[in-house]
Amino acid sequence: MYTEEKITDPSPGPELFDALEKPVKIHKVVQEAILLAGGAVAILLQVAEPGVAQGVDNHSNFAYRPLDRLRTTMTYVYCVTFGTRDEKKAVVEMVHRAHESVNGPGYSADDPRLQLWVAATLYAVGIELYQEMFGIFEDADAEAIYREYSVLALSLRVTPDMWPPSQKEFWKYWNNQIATMDVTDNAKSVAKNILRNKEAPLQIRLILPLVRLTTAQMLPDRLRQAYGLKTGKIRRATYRFVMGFTKATYPCLPKTIRTYPMKYYMRDMRRRLENTA
Template sequence: MSEKQTGYSPECGIPMESPTYGSNADVKEEPSNQNFLDKLEQPVHIQKVVQEAILLAGGAAAILLQVAEPGVGKGVDEHSNFAYRPMDRLRTTMTYVYCMAFGSRHEKEAVIETVHRAHAVVKGPDYSANDPNLQLWVAATLYAVGIELYQQMFGQMTKDDAEVIYREYSVLAVSLRVKPGMWPVSRRAFWEYWDHQVETMHITENAQRVAKDLLWNKELPLHLRALLPLVRLTTAEILPKRIRDAYGLKSTKIRRGAYRVILGFTKATYPCLPKIIRTYPMRYYLKDMRRRLENIA
């Protein structure tokens, strides 16, 4: 990943961190996650990233990375119905992301409470959706995939901008069960954490079933099923090699060439689209969220 290369670059001036990925010195004295949320009530820097519709192109890759963590995989496989409702996780995830970046304080509190209620029943003998380590990994996948796609479209950020946006991304983790100090202190520490996770995870049967329902879903409407070969192609090329191979996804010379052509065309055209088009999903999901919150009230 290009962001990963930036994070490790020696000229970035990032000091060496402890191998303890979660020792975030900037926030470890915060008495509660609520206080940390106060600091990030308006995370304006990540808004320019998460508003871009192109991030949805990495949705399948992010989900497969999430369920590669065995606890997440069990929770999704045993408590979700990807085969018949494949868009539900996209809807809930994007609603949460857009709300944390753009929502009011009241909206954030309402969505967080809804997520807590939904997660309360997602548990088993050896996993719980409210496990902070699982929540940390889910948030990490959203950052890693999202920032990579954004920089592929708009170019590399300066190190200062990249660090500010990275720190603000922590709102996706600490607004749930993750303690502020668990979010790695810098991008360098993040990619150390990331590499450790990727190299130590194994793809379980739960994850394989989710992947099948996601990438070979026969219940989708015909016009969406027609897009699945493209989704499989892009997902395979976004995933780290070890995870891609474990899922049995192919990356041949021809497929890599096709991906480069698609990526090149998208890079040449997407940034030229009017912002109202590029941000349509964000506006759609925020409107949907506010409508549902009104119905609850």
């Protein structure tokens, strides 16, 4: 699914919160609800890193709280890209506090190396889905969006020099990660809780077969096999049909519908901040 992209205009290092207080190119991508369709893919990519897998499996509960996990993740992503300076500061501080207790032998949620990988998966999955729906970006726009995506990493513990300076360098880092990571029992446990969650609300359980299908096809071959997910001619054909239908219909939806999740989670975040003020 993910391969190194052609880059002709490498740009300098990423910019921080100041540049994100005005409308920027990343908003065009992050606001789209279609990115939620890659949620399970992003999580399985994240936990393919053993340290992330340990932290998630030992300190999270996807089986009983899938909607809470979604709420936490999307609140962070939307707030860091769309929030005011004070809102960003408040949400980042909440994330840091939540991460303080997520540690154990050989792993820590505050490890910048692990946080870099988590942010990288959000970029790779998000940009893939957006371009699948709306077409490939021009090189200059693609590079600008890539730089701006670094805020998801830099707002945590990742230092600017850790975020690859260009897309070309990013995909080198990405391909090396995919080729060398091991899918552990912790990762498989998380995958089972996501893809075969018998405790989830009914509306989630009803769509799990589709989630399993699309997740399996979107994962790189090496990781799909390591997770024990199936593929084949019929599954690949079904996936192509689903993506083709989605590509033909999703961009035609009114923008108010396509951006509803972003607006919903931003309102929810602001309501919670008001209650804690």
